Amino acid sequence: DTAVSQTPKYLVTQMGNDKSIKCEQNLGHDTMYWYKQDSKKFLKIMFSYNNKELIINETVPNRFSPKSPDKAHLNLHINSLELGDSAVYFCASSHQTRTQENEAFFGQGTRLTVV
Amino acid sequence: AQSVTQLDSQVPVFEEAPVELRCNYSSSVSVYLFWYVQYPNQGLQLLLKYLSGSTLVKGINGFEAEFNKSQTSFHLRKPSVHISDTAEYFCAVSGASGSYIPTFGRGTSLIVHP
Numbered sequence: 001d002t003a004v005s006q007t008p009k010y011l012v013t014q015m016g017n018d019k020s021i022k023c024e025q026n027l028g029h030d031t032m033y034w035y036k037q038d039s040k041k042f043l044k045i046m047f048s049y050n051n052k053e054l055i056i057n058e059t060v061p062n063r064f065s066p067k068s069p070d071k072a073h074l075n076l077h078i079n080s081l082e083l084g085d086s087a088v089y090f091c092a093s094s095h096q097t098r099t100q101e102n103e104a105f106f107g108q109g110t111r112l113t114v115v
Numbered sequence: 116a117q118s119v120t121q122l123d124s125q126v127p128v129f130e131e132a133p134v135e136l137r138c139n140y141s142s143s144v145s146v147y148l149f150w151y152v153q154y155p156n157q158g159l160q161l162l163l164k165y166l167s168g169s170t171l172v173k174g175i176n177g178f179e180a181e182f183n184k185s186q187t188s189f190h191l192r193k194p195s196v197h198i199s200d201t202a203e204y205f206c207a208v209s210g211a212s213g214s215y216i217p218t219f220g221r222g223t224s225l226i227v228h229p
Contacts, residue, residue: 004158031215033216033217035219040221041153041203041221041222041224042219042221042222043159043205043219043222045216045217045218048215048216055216090158090159092159092217094215094217096215102147102166102209102210102215103149103161103164104149104159104161104207104217105161106151106158106159106160107158108157108158109156109157109158
C-alpha cells in the first residue's frame with residue numbers, strides 16, 4: 001500500500017502548455033511538500049503546506065502553484081511550461097508536530113520533460 | 116538558516132570495503148538530521164535519523180551514522196558495502212530556527228565496484 005503516490009510517473013509536454021502533477025498521502029501526515037530535483041540531483045524545496053500555512057520558496061516562479069483540496073492531497077500546477085522546467089518533481093509528507101516522527105516520506109517522483 | 120554540505124560528490128569503493136560518506140551541517144540551534152538513499156529512477160528512502168539521545172544511530176541495510184555536535188557533522192558509515200549499495204545518498208537537516216522543512220545536501224554518489 002503506497003504511502004505517498006504521485007501521478008503521472010512520466011510527463012512529456014510541449015513548451016507553453018499547462019500541466020498538473022497529483023500527489024496523495026495515506027499516512028495521516030499534516031504537512032506536504034514539493035521538491036524539484038535537477039539534472040545534478042540537487043533537491044530544492046518548492047513549497048511546504050499544512051492546514052495552517054503555505055510556505056513558498058521565493059525563487060520558484062509564480063507559474064508554479066500548489067493546490068490542496070484536502071489534507072491528504074497536494075497537487076502541483078504549472079502554467080506556460082518552459083524548457084528549464086524539465087526535472088524530476090518529488091512530493092513528500094511528514095508530521096510537523098510529532099518531533100519523534102518528523103522524517104519526510106517521498107513519492108516515486110514525476111519526470112517532467114518539456115520539448 | 117539551515118544548510119548541509121556533503122563534501123564528496125562521488126565516492127568509489129570496492130565491494131566488501133568500508134565506506135564513510137561525509138555530511139556537515141550549519142546551525143546554531145538544535146537540529147534533526149537524516150540520511151536518505153535514492154536508487155536509480157526511484158524516490159528517496161530514509162536510512163536513519165538523529166533526533167536526540169545517543170549520538171550513534173543505526174539504520175537499515177547495515178548503515179550507521181554518528182552525530183558530532185562540536186564538529187557539526189553527521190557522517191554515514193558502513194563496514195562492508197555491497198554492489199546493491201550503489202546509489203545516491205543525501206544528508207538532510209530540519210528543525211533549526213523553527214523550520215521543519217528538510218533541507219538537503221547536494222548528494223554523494225556511492226559507486227561500488229566488484
